[in-house]
Amino acid sequence: MVTSRKSRDAGIAPRIWAVTMSAVPLDLLPSVHEEAEAGARHARVWYLLRRALARLAQGAFVVWAAGTLIFIAVQIAPGEVIDTLLGANSNDISLRQQITQEWGLDHPPTVQYLLYFARLLRGDLGTSYVEHRTVNSLLADQLSPTVELTLWGFGIAVVLAVILATFTSGRSRIGKGISQAFELTLVSVPPFWLGMLLLSIFSFRLGWFPVAGTAGVRAVILPALAIGLPIGCFLAQVLREGLDRALEQPFALTARARGASLIGVKWVHALRHASLPALTIGGLTFGNLLGGAVICEQVFGRPGLGQLAVHAINTTDIPVILAVGMLSAVVFVVITTVIDLVYLAVDPRLRSEAQWSEAGK
Amino acid sequence: MSNNSPSAGEAPVVEVQDLRVTFERKHDRLEAVRGLNLHVYSGEAVGIVGESGSGKSVSVRTLLGLAGANATVTAKKLDIFGTDARRLSERGWRAIRGGKIGLVLQDALVSLDPLRTIEQEIGETLKLHDIVPRNQIHDRVIELLTEVGMPDPELRAKQHPHELSGGLRQRALIASAIASEPALLIADEPTTALDTTVQAQVLELLDARRRAGTALLLVSHDLAVVANVCDRVVVMKDGYLVEEGPSQQVLRHPTQEYTRNLLAAIPSAESRGLTLSSADRHPLPPRRVERDSIVLRADGVSRNFKAPDGRVCHAVRDVSLEVARGESLGIVGESGSGKSTFAKILVGLLEPSGGQVQLEGQPWSPLSDKERRDRRRKIQLIAQDPLSSFDPRYSVEQVLAEPLQSQGLTRDDIAARIRQTLELVNLTHVPVAASPRTFSGGERQRLAIARALIAEPDVLVADEPVSALDVSVQAQILDLLADVQARTGAALVFISHDLGVVHHLADRVLVMKDGFDVEHGAATTVFTNPTDDYTKELLAALPKLPIPDNQDQSKP
Numbered sequence: 001m002v003t004s005r006k007s008r009d010a011g012i013a014p015r016i017w018a019v020t021m022s023a024v025p026l027d028l029l030p031s032v033h034e035e036a037e038a039g040a041r042h043a044r045v046w047y048l049l050r051r052a053l054a055r056l057a058q059g060a061f062v063v064w065a066a067g068t069l070i071f072i073a074v075q076i077a078p079g080e081v082i083d084t085l086l087g088a089n090s091n092d093i094s095l096r097q098q099i100t101q102e103w104g105l106d107h108p109p110t111v112q113y114l115l116y117f118a119r120l121l122r123g124d125l126g127t128s129y130v131e132h133r134t135v136n137s138l139l140a141d142q143l144s145p146t147v148e149l150t151l152w153g154f155g156i157a158v159v160l161a162v163i164l165a166t167f168t169s170g171r172s173r174i175g176k177g178i179s180q181a182f183e184l185t186l187v188s189v190p191p192f193w194l195g196m197l198l199l200s201i202f203s204f205r206l207g208w209f210p211v212a213g214t215a216g217v218r219a220v221i222l223p224a225l226a227i228g229l230p231i232g233c234f235l236a237q238v239l240r241e242g243l244d245r246a247l248e249q250p251f252a253l254t255a256r257a258r259g260a261s262l263i264g265v266k267w268v269h270a271l272r273h274a275s276l277p278a279l280t281i282g283g284l285t286f287g288n289l290l291g292g293a294v295i296c297e298q299v300f301g302r303p304g305l306g307q308l309a310v311h312a313i314n315t316t317d318i319p320v321i322l323a324v325g326m327l328s329a330v331v332f333v334v335i336t337t338v339i340d341l342v343y344l345a346v347d348p349r350l351r352s353e354a355q356w357s358e359a360g361k
Numbered sequence: 362m363s364n365n366s367p368s369a370g371e372a373p374v375v376e377v378q379d380l381r382v383t384f385e386r387k388h389d390r391l392e393a394v395r396g397l398n399l400h401v402y403s404g405e406a407v408g409i410v411g412e413s414g415s416g417k418s419v420s421v422r423t424l425l426g427l428a429g430a431n432a433t434v435t436a437k438k439l440d441i442f443g444t445d446a447r448r449l450s451e452r453g454w455r456a457i458r459g460g461k462i463g464l465v466l467q468d469a470l471v472s473l474d475p476l477r478t479i480e481q482e483i484g485e486t487l488k489l490h491d492i493v494p495r496n497q498i499h500d501r502v503i504e505l506l507t508e509v510g511m512p513d514p515e516l517r518a519k520q521h522p523h524e525l526s527g528g529l530r531q532r533a534l535i536a537s538a539i540a541s542e543p544a545l546l547i548a549d550e551p552t553t554a555l556d557t558t559v560q561a562q563v564l565e566l567l568d569a570r571r572r573a574g575t576a577l578l579l580v581s582h583d584l585a586v587v588a589n590v591c592d593r594v595v596v597m598k599d600g601y602l603v604e605e606g607p608s609q610q611v612l613r614h615p616t617q618e619y620t621r622n623l624l625a626a627i628p629s630a631e632s633r634g635l636t637l638s639s640a641d642r643h644p645l646p647p648r649r650v651e652r653d654s655i656v657l658r659a660d661g662v663s664r665n666f667k668a669p670d671g672r673v674c675h676a677v678r679d680v681s682l683e684v685a686r687g688e689s690l691g692i693v694g695e696s697g698s699g700k701s702t703f704a705k706i707l708v709g710l711l712e713p714s715g716g717q718v719q720l721e722g723q724p725w726s727p728l729s730d731k732e733r734r735d736r737r738r739k740i741q742l743i744a745q746d747p748l749s750s751f752d753p754r755y756s757v758e759q760v761l762a763e764p765l766q767s768q769g770l771t772r773d774d775i776a777a778r779i780r781q782t783l784e785l786v787n788l789t790h791v792p793v794a795a796s797p798r799t800f801s802g803g804e805r806q807r808l809a810i811a812r813a814l815i816a817e818p819d820v821l822v823a824d825e826p827v828s829a830l831d832v833s834v835q836a837q838i839l840d841l842l843a844d845v846q847a848r849t850g851a852a853l854v855f856i857s858h859d860l861g862v863v864h865h866l867a868d869r870v871l872v873m874k875d876g877f878d879v880e881h882g883a884a885t886t887v888f889t890n891p892t893d894d895y896t897k898e899l900l901a902a903l904p905k906l907p908i909p910d911n912q913d914q915s916k917p
Contacts, residue, residue: 043672170430250472257425258537259459259489261451268485269474347476348521 048344048351055340059333066329070322071116081105087316089129099129125326126319130312135323138308146304149227149296150289152220156228158282161235165274166266169243176240183233195226195299212301223300227293231285235278242274249273272346279346283339284332291328373400374545374576375424378438382419382600385431393419393432395600403544406568406577408587408608410623411597412831417580420597421547424578425462426454442544460490463538465567467550469530473522479506479533480518486540505536509566527696528559535566539575546570549580556695556858561902564590582832584627585861585904588612596620612907626836627906628865630888636843637836637865645840646847650868651686656819656852657707657740658683661716663876664702676702678876679716684820687846689853691867691884693860693899699876700856704824707854708742709733721819738764738816745825747809751797757783757808758793764816782815785848786841803834807841814845821846822854827862839866860903864888872896 077084085099086092100106104115119126125135168179186194202222203211210219246252247270255265292306305324312320344350382394394416401407411417422428424441426449439446442461449457458464466472473482483505484498493501499518506514509532522530531551538546548567552560568590571577581587587594587608594611596603596619604617615621621640628637635642664677677699684690694700705711707718709726718726720740725733741764744750751760761779770778783789786807791800797808806826813821823842827835843866846853857863863870864884871881872893880893891897 250466250468251474253422253427254464254466254472254534254537255474255485256427257458257462257464258486259455259457260485261455264489269477272476349475349523 044351052341055337059337062333063329067117067120067326068113070325071113074318074322075109085318086129087318095129102126120326125323128312128317128320130315130317131320135319138320139305139323139327142303142305142308145302146290146292146306148220149223149293149302149304150286152224153227153231153289153293154282154286156224157232157235157285160228160232161239161278162271164233164236165239165243166263166271169240169266169270170247170262179240180237183236186229186233187237189230191226191230191293192295192299194229195223195296198222198226199299219300219302223293223296223302226299227289227296235282235285238278238281239271239274242277243270246270246273276343276346279339279342283335287328287332287335290331290335292324371402372443373402373440374442375578376400376438376440377424377436380420380423380434380436380439382416382423382428383433384429385433393600394423397595397597397600397602398605399595401545401576401578403576404571404574405593406571406579406591408579408581408591408594409597410581410584410587410594412582412623412833414599415597416600417597418549421464421549421578421580424545424547425458425464426451427458455489459486459538459543460541461543462545462547463541463543465531465535465538465546465548465551468527468554469525469534470522470527470554473530473534473537475522478519478521479525482522483518483533483537483540486537490541492541501540502536505540506533509533509536509539510562511536526559527555528562531555531559531563532566535563539570543575545576545578547578547580550582551579552586553582557860557899558695558902560586561904564904583904584612584624584832585906588906589904596623609907623832624906626832627861628836628839628859629861629906630864632865633884636840638833638840645843648687648689648843648847649850650688654686655683656686656721657854658719658722659703659707659716660719662703662706662713662718663715664699664706664711665714675876677706677713680871680873680876680878681716682871682878682881684852684854686819686852687850689846689855689866689868691863691870692854692856692873693858693863693870694856694873695858695899697875698873700873701824703873704742704822704854704856707820708740708822709737710742734767738768739818740820740822741813741816741818743806743809743813743821743823743826745828747805748797750809751805753796753798756794756796757791760797760808760812761793761815764812778815782811785814785845786811801834802830803837806830806834806838810838810841810845814849814851817849818851820852820854822856824856825858826855828857828859835862842866860888860899872899 074081074084081103082096082099082105083090085103086096089095104112107115123136125139127134128138131138164179164183168176199211199222202208208218209222210216213219243266247265252265252269255269256262260268290305292304292309294304294306294310296302297304297307305327308320309324311317312324377397377399380394380397380399381392384391384393397416397420399407399409399420409417409420419428419432423432423434423439424446426446428434434447436447441449441457444453446454446457473479480499480502483502487493487498487501488495502518503514506517511517511529511532517525517529517533522533525533535551546567551567552563555563564586567577567579571590577590579587579591591608593606594608595605596611596617598619604611604615604620611620612624615624618640625632625640625642626637632642634645636645659680659682661679661681662677663675663679666674666676680699680703682690692700692703702711706713706726709718709728712727717724720736723736725736725740755763758779761782762775765775765778779793780789783791783793788804788807788811791804797805800808809826821842826842827838830838839862842853842855845851853866855863855867867884869882870884870887872879872887872895874895880887880891880896887896888900891900
């Protein structure tokens, strides 16, 4: 019974970093004796450290692979590499020479590859030949509105999800049905439409919020709502399913039998269990937002990474496109690593999950 | 129904008359409890016995106001500590739960929140009822852990449930239930997932609470457990109260047919060679043991597993055995004894790290799968949970046809074999196109046995095949296994933690502990005259039933 429940959990939470459950039945594990306890703790610390190092190595590998793929894509794009990089400025002779020198295009591809990675490691993402600025400064300008929007939007989503899920889980079918209808509506509404709806009501009609721009907190509320409401409703569904499942577990009955109220059991016990699958999905959504929410930025006339990327594509600004791609890869590596660590913090069972394998014969 | 409670003068802790609990479901209603009468006095232990679906768990949860959101509870009388609980508000219930009544459930691995420490879990009761000031919670938790006999309480308080053994977890769960010193302790199958020796310790702990004056309401499927702890016993079936009275009286002189059947279904030393599935036990069909023909032989088999940190676990260490054609060999051991690993090695699902296994005198393991393939059918495994060993999309027909695929039989031959095998296991009433998912536990286990038998094996290896079943269903399956053995002449290796079951059916026994063979020999010798200390400890820990007098009278 225990294994089937665990595998069900694992199936619902699409783990980025699958921690495989022990293939050996629990009754094979030796009982931990008192005197061996200290040694076992020592071994566990080592085990966790090894896993953390392996995780970092994997993250580094993904970043390297993303960078390499980007490099290969530029190399095998139709036409000369220099023409790809020049984009619309293909007639500018002096720029052509500058790029050839910057990218080492007069050297063989292997040397170009090494030069390219040396620049990446220095944190130099190159120059935008369309904007005539370094990519770093372009990114820096767009990053803060994106981070601001992401944090606000995600914050709204989490608060909404927790409130909806805790108040409607384990309740009558009617309350749950109403909430689910509300969630489904918001999840299925296209984000630009929701954005325009919010704008027309709160900015044009009521005049509570500015129509466009990034000035102050008031400017971020409506776009954050447009992003946060659908995500919040989606997370609420995941969270409620987890809460309902946790409330069916014997420990929830034990807690009720201690005198805890239903809402108390949800807050103290069930929410932590339900947060595990929601963490994975929420983390990936967070990463997507950091990569830029272009439609929302467009509707609310906000700058941001999404706008930057679209503009770069429209103007064939290859260094900027490459940089945005690289940034997304790094963001996802960081987020999946963080999710993995949070999993370890939330579920102590993963910290001591022993994986037994065949010993030497 | 006599009432010889220790304190008949005072009011009972709980008094229930004509309790009925009905669950409203989508299309129908389920009457889980239909007219239960119950009273418990302080210092008294009352047992509620019944099989799955008897309504015993729902009944005690009703005493906590936790029957369920869609349950309708009615009663002529539902007095808890002299208050009419039918009128209790949610706030009133919450004062009773954990405050005046403590609940201990089965298997603390899931009954304690696995994400919280032992201290947080026990502290929750203390906080909810404001029993001690916040800054004294830690000290009180340590006191409680010491009280339930937890070794090294300071360390254990910081640990999570999965870091404790089953017995220690259950002690922690009991500590959280008694934190507010409730006047009534309800224990719902508190020892069901535990090993026999640990079960004895936990029962002793509960009994100590009762001796200290707490009323104890013990729910169990196990009559022997109830008999050893409880003054009075209530037998339930399908929500009805079947029989009620002092334990010794009910178990020695059961007045109801159902109770008699239930008692007769319990395998033990007395039931050797007799059927279990009816109150008047018949002799089992004779079985021929060909002592000279050894079908399965293990020589010094060992098996190691390695942890990621490099520690090595010796699951099986130098175990040998011989099984003769038609013989029943029981392997007994508690969790972690290596018995399941050994079973897998015998069947050839796991390679031994050392030693070897021979099947009918030929090398069997270690051996490549290719060399094993054409003899695979000769040794078959029956698992504890058959459903998870069936392909969930397969019908009965497909489950049974699978072992025959490689034998080059025609469709008609296969259909005939399936029919014969289903007859052999008394499963002729189910359509062959049905899915095993719709089956009851007993039917599933019959199908699992049929799948093992259809390959016409010489050896059946059954790993805890009846552990998940109700006593009456277990009786039918054990009778079936004996019948099948008599008809097919197959040898049986029966692995179980239940000494009673093994004593009932095994010719010879092998007792395992920590991967070692600690004792082996003829079942009657090992069970009546054990030489090893561990075997003695196991036997001493086994809860024993009083021998029912009716049983002796009904025999000619």
